[in-house]
Amino acid sequence: MTVKAFVDSNILIYAHNADAGEKHRVASTLLRELWETRDGCLSTQVLQEFYVNVTRKIRRPLHRARAREVVRTYALWVEEPITPATVVRASELEELAQLSFWDGLIVAAAEAHRAKELLSEDLQHGQVIAGVRVRNPFM
Numbered sequence: 001m002t003v004k005a006f007v008d009s010n011i012l013i014y015a016h017n018a019d020a021g022e023k024h025r026v027a028s029t030l031l032r033e034l035w036e037t038r039d040g041c042l043s044t045q046v047l048q049e050f051y052v053n054v055t056r057k058i059r060r061p062l063h064r065a066r067a068r069e070v071v072r073t074y075a076l077w078v079e080e081p082i083t084p085a086t087v088v089r090a091s092e093l094e095e096l097a098q099l100s101f102w103d104g105l106i107v108a109a110a111e112a113h114r115a116k117e118l119l120s121e122d123l124q125h126g127q128v129i130a131g132v133r134v135r136n137p138f139m
Contacts, residue, residue, distance in 0.1 A: 005034055006110035007042045007077070008120035009049035011137065016050075016070060017058045023138055030119065030137050042077045043109035045102070050074075080112040097129045107132060 014020045014027035034040030051071055054062045062070075080086075086108050094104035103123060110118045111130040118132045125136040 003116045004039050004041060004114060005117040005119050005135075006106075006113055006115035006132070007031070007034070007040055007046065008106055008118065008122060009046045009053070010121050011119050012042070012046060012050045012070075012074065013053050013058070016054055016062060016067075017060075019059050026137055040077050041079055041110075041113040041115055042074060043080075043106070043113075044078055044082055045105055045109065047071045047074060047078070080109065082109060086112055093130060099123075099129075 011027050011030065014023040015031045018024055020027070031040065051067050054070075055064050055067045082105070086105070089108040089111070090101060090105035092104075093099060093107050094101045097104070097107070099107065106120070107118065107129050110132045115132055118134050119137055120134060121136045121138055123129075123134040125134060125139055127134045
């Protein structure tokens with residue numbers, strides 16, 4: 001049985017950064033599996049962070065047109081918009097789980113998508129926040 005998984009920006013970035021070595025391989029394989037099973041989801045925040053990082057902050061940046069193509073492709077995974085209610089929920093999670101606001105927004109979006117798993121290397125592996133279990137696929 002598959003589990004709906006919310007993909008954080010770092011996973012998407014590694015999947016499209018050939019210089020990321022083993023993390024590139026793991027992230028690419030994981031995204032391919034999620035694509036095939038239709039169990040992946042993410043938010044516009046993830047797409048924004050992806051675009052900025054892969055066009056400006058990695059050693060060999062992607063061409064902007066290629067990065068836009070990736071954004072268009074993964075836009076299919078955005079099932080729930082970030083709304084004012086999502087922002088309020090993020091602020092609650094920031095306080096309750098002692099997260100940064102931006103991590104709280106990721107968790108709030110995962111919760112809104114009804115994801116059971118949040119794939120990220122930025123949060124504590126195994127931690128459950130708002131009913132979503134964090135999994136670091138690089139461990």
